[in-house]
Amino acid sequence: MNARILEADVGVVGAGPGGMAAARRLAAAGLQVVVLDEGQRAGGQIFRQLPVGASGHDRIAEPPSHEHGHRLIEHFERAGMDRRHGASVWDARPGRLWFEQGGESWLLRCQKIVLAPGAYDRVVPFPGWTLPGVMTAGALQVMVRGFGVVPGRRALVVGSGPLLLPTVASLVSAGVQVVAALEASSRWRALRALPAVIGNGARRREALWYAKKLLLAGVRLRWGWTVFGCEGDGRVQRAVIGKVDRAGRPRRDTARAIDVDVVGAGFGLVPSVELGLHLGCASRHDAARGGHHLVVDDAQRTSVAGVFAAGEICGIGGAEVAMAEGELAAAAVLHELRGAPIDAALRRAVAAERRAADAMLAAFAPMPGLHELASPDTIVCRCEDVTAQRARAAAALHGSSLRAVKMGCRAGMGPCQARICGPSLQAIANARPDEVMDRPIVQVPLKVVRSETIVDAPRD
Amino acid sequence: MSGRIEGLGERPVVTITFGGRQLAAFEGDTVAMALWADAQVALRQSSRNGAPRGVFCNMGICYECLVIVDGVTVRGCTTLVRDGMVVERGGKP
Known part of the structure; x- marks a missing residue:
């Protein structure tokens, strides 16, 4: 019409x-x-x-x-x-x-x-990641650089890869205190990226710009650390952080709590x-x-x-x-x-x-051990509220393919169509050591649109 | 807790209603950002246990910030504010 x-x-x-x-x-x-x-x-x-x-x-x-x-x-x-x-x-x-x-x-x-x-953003599920105030690193960037909105007073930035630095820089510019900035990759693993940065004039300038920005703000990037969980009443108020081993597995003995009111997580894209x-x-x-x-x-x-x-x-x-x-x-x-x-x-x-x-x-390739952050009752699929435990039960019963896990527990069948949980769903469901996931399953409508949009769509 | 970065120029002010309460926003804001600047962080309730959910990806991917505008469920992070807009918390996606 x-x-x-x-x-x-x-x-x-x-x-x-x-x-x-x-x-x-x-x-x-x-x-x-x-x-x-x-x-x-x-x-x-x-x-x-x-x-x-x-x-x-x-x-x-x-x-x-x-x-x-x-x-x-x-x-x-x-x-x-x-x-x-x-x-x-x-x-x-x-x-x-x-x-x-x-x-x-x-x-x-x-x-x-x-x-x-x-x-x-790629986000690895961890306890408390559904609390308001816990969001992707990209979400914080949009908030500050896209709308000039202040995310909070005390921020935690966690994840892995080159995008943690701009996230910290944006928070600092917005007047937010960055309580901790945690890179899961180890300093030694990250050294592999160094030749690519030093050998390229633009990337070198960029790295120095961020180094200066963090130094002036008194923020130190901690290597081999990540978030173990978040807590709070109605919104995030505390985060538990700690060290991870080289595979990304949490070392529980290193856990400590910090007070924060906003958390940005980004484990790559x-x-x-x-x-x-x-x-x-x-x-x-x-x-x-x-x-x-x-x-x-x-x-x-x-x-x-x-x-x-x-x-x-x-x-x-x-x-x-x-x-x-x-x-x-x-x-x-x-x-x-x-x-x-x-x-x-x-x-x-x-x-x-x-x-x-x-x-x-290559220095920031996904670390499979980070999937151990999720406890059995951690929600993996945020749309359908499917826990890690239920995803594992579905995989045990129906098989380990992405389709079998989805059909077995509805994970990945909500409106985001597994864009958020898909990259970690199979790893968590099967506790598979590798990072090779099945191809995403896509179907029309690729984005949620009004039913009138589909009904009224010209067929050619 | 939240608010605006100072000195980013003047934009026309609009008024929206969220959960029966009026608040001011700027033209060009998304619903999600106008609410965040006003310290409203819980935008919908999860389907199973009613737990609050809020802005997560802020770029139209995750559907966590679903709110109801004029009776239609929309993504708060991709919907621009309009003067007089009535916004309610969203529910199950």
Whole structure:
């Protein structure tokens, strides 16, 4: 009834670094581009902008690399294209993207699709992680850098990987006391990342910027520590922290309690592959790159004709990788639509950025022992309130595949569709020592939308 | 406990109602962030034991911040405030 149909040469999903880089290049070449982004403003999670009317990002933590990002946002917003924010893509097939925007049902018909949906935080379940005030590291970043809201008075930051530093920096800028910043990886394991940081001018500057920021705030990053649990009446008030061994297993004898009113947890990122898997794109599992990610060729082509991918969906790599891959994906689209040659320098840039990112992330690959943080009655699936114990019982009864565990106890069958529990569900259900999970199971609608959106959707 | 970072420019003020109580927010805020700035951290009750849940991913992934706006269940972190908006705690996702 209220169906609306758009036509374009290219549909780009995501307005983070990868999507912006691809869309800008495509628009500059004269193609008709529609960008679908779930956020309210361009930038994605990494280059989050404050709402329209607010200003003063310089008051909030802005590392040197973000200048690059803000230049890209400016170019992207000046380029002639149809940018649609607040748009959730809930169904797709090659050449077609169905989305909901402002409660309306839309269909985008396009010749090529570029997927750049980004990533989200990996959080390992621990006792008390469902208390209000315990959230992902990314959630804290959005709060401070996206809205200028103060998360609390006393914060605990836990997890693993390079994103802990920006989280601490944002909290410090917001005037929050960071009581503890805990990296689960050991100092020695992290040393493997050092050559990748020192050997790259931009990453070196970035690391020094964060080191100075933490030093001035008096925050010391503790290696080989994590959170054992959180407690509180109606919201988090205390956290128990302690040391972990090299596999991430908690050393209970080291536990101690601290008073906090907000906790940010981020054990790396998970590629947002759902849309790609639904389109039928081939994927592969690589723990250091965040788990399942799409496989692309040397021009960002997925296994499905007309579908390209850039950034975290091809494996976690960070903003610089995403921008390079976005440029290359655009060049490949222009090659297919216009016969334009693909500049070899773009391929070299992608390869170089990927090498640097892989070297860094190898030091922070997921630690299987962290799954021992969950006690039997810890909720694993937050949507359906399924405990670790019930997930284990389901696996014992029905089998250890992701599908069997889901069917057996409803874990992962709520509205988030296992985006939050999926990466750790099998490990916890079977106490499996490895980190190789089954491919996520995806189904339409990929995002929760109004039933009218589905009923009114134009079928072609 | 919470509040706003000072000096980030002026945005028009809107009024929303949460659980029968009026509070001020800024245009461009999401419901979840307006409530957090007002120290409202419990946004829904879990389905089984009624335990409070609040902002978790803040980017539209986890559906923990479900609230009811004008009778429709929505994600608090992806829904922008509107002047006069009536918001209630969400329940089972």
